[in-house]
Amino acid sequence: xxxxxxxxxxxxxxxxxxxxxxxxxxxxxxxxxxxxxxxxxxxxxxxxxxxxxxxxxxxxxxxxxxxxxxxxxxxxxxxxxxxxxxxxxxxxxxxxxxxxxxxxxxxxxxxxxxxxxxxxxxxxxxxxxxxxxxxxxxxxxxxxxxxxxxxxxxxxxxxxxxxxxxxxxxxxxxxxxxxxxxxxxxxxxxxxxxxxxxxxxxxxxxxxxxxxxxxxxxxxxxxxxxxxxxxxxxxxxxxxxxxxxxxxxxxxxxxxxxxxxxxxxxxxxxxxxxxxxxxxxxxxxxxxxxxxxxxxxxxxxxxxxxxxxxxxxxxxxxxxxxxxxxx
Numbered sequence: 001x002x003x004x005x006x007x008x009x010x011x012x013x014x015x016x017x018x019x020x021x022x023x024x025x026x027x028x029x030x031x032x033x034x035x036x037x038x039x040x041x042x043x044x045x046x047x048x049x050x051x052x053x054x055x056x057x058x059x060x061x062x063x064x065x066x067x068x069x070x071x072x073x074x075x076x077x078x079x080x081x082x083x084x085x086x087x088x089x090x091x092x093x094x095x096x097x098x099x100x101x102x103x104x105x106x107x108x109x110x111x112x113x114x115x116x117x118x119x120x121x122x123x124x125x126x127x128x129x130x131x132x133x134x135x136x137x138x139x140x141x142x143x144x145x146x147x148x149x150x151x152x153x154x155x156x157x158x159x160x161x162x163x164x165x166x167x168x169x170x171x172x173x174x175x176x177x178x179x180x181x182x183x184x185x186x187x188x189x190x191x192x193x194x195x196x197x198x199x200x201x202x203x204x205x206x207x208x209x210x211x212x213x214x215x216x217x218x219x220x221x222x223x224x225x226x227x228x229x230x231x232x233x234x235x236x237x238x239x240x241x242x243x244x245x246x247x248x249x250x251x252x253x254x255x256x257x258x259x260x261x262x263x264x265x266x267x268x269x270x271x272x273x274x275x276x277x278x279x280x281x282x283x284x285x286x287x288x289x290x291x292x293x294x295x296x297x298x299x300x301x302x303x304x305x306x307x308x309x310x311x312x313x314x315x316x317x318x319x320x321x322x323x324x325x326x327x
Contacts, residue, residue: 081206083106086102094236106264109156109234110130111273112129114250116261126204131250135188136240137161138239151202157186160187165194169199177189177213186226186239203232204232205231208221
């Protein structure tokens with residue numbers, strides 16, 4: 001009897017029901033996807049904004065881009081110094097002919113030895129006799145001042161040289177100048193002790209002196225003159241310099257020039273002259289006439305006293321004009 005009751009109880013026992021939990025939304029997946037979408041949108045926004053900024057900057061600088069119809073747009077930059085010029089037929093490295101400018105006051109292809117100095121007419125100089133070895137100008141930011149004669153050779157090769165007063169330009173302003181140079185070619189940045197203005201830009205027979213690294217004329221100058229085939233003498237010349245030590249360049253010398261130094265017409269130069277063998281360029285002889293340059297206002301800036309003047313105290317008309325235009 002007892003066994004029968006136990007069997008009945010087991011037979012009548014109910015099974016514990018299985019409780020199934022209702023599945024909710026996969027929030028972690030949804031959140032992860034949302035984050036990815038937001039990040040992708042942010043990146044796309046930044047890229048589009050950057051592209052628009054680049055396009056806007058290119059449009060802004062378009063008037064300063066040289067062409068056959070506008071060989072030297074830099075003449076329209078307020079405060080710029082441009083040496084007196086005359087058009088002539090030249091032959092580039094490929095043998096093609098082009099009409100470009102010649103600057104008789106700044107003779108090209110005259111080389112001096114490493115122990116010679118040139119009685120330049122401006123400081124920093126913008127052309128004339130120069131050292132046989134050019135400074136490396138492939139986007140080099142020099143931490144030490146570099147000898148003038150080596151830097152002028154870079155201008156002959158089509159480079160732009162940015163010089164700054166190391167006592168006045170530092171921090172964010174110096175970083176801004178570096179941004180024009182780093183990762184670029186045919187452009188350099190060097191400290192220039194004693195520079196009267198804060199910043200001075202040089203291309204062959206051209207100079208612009210400004211007070212602020214944010215001055216829009218800096219980009220205009222670079223756009224108009226870096227590798228401008230209508231302006232610089234040695235078309236096709238290279239800017240990397242074999243054997244050059246950018247960390248320890250020839251020392252800058254700020255002492256006054258004297259009458260015993262090589263003159264702007266090349267008298268006293270001991271270096272080999274002519275087109276550098278590595279370029280293959282052909283540049284005709286200049287007229288040899290004594291022509292002084294002018295700034296945009298037409299003021300004479302021949303700088304006849306500059307050869308005997310200390311670079312640290314030399315003040316050019318271009319510097320004065322540039323400073324006035326920014327004030």
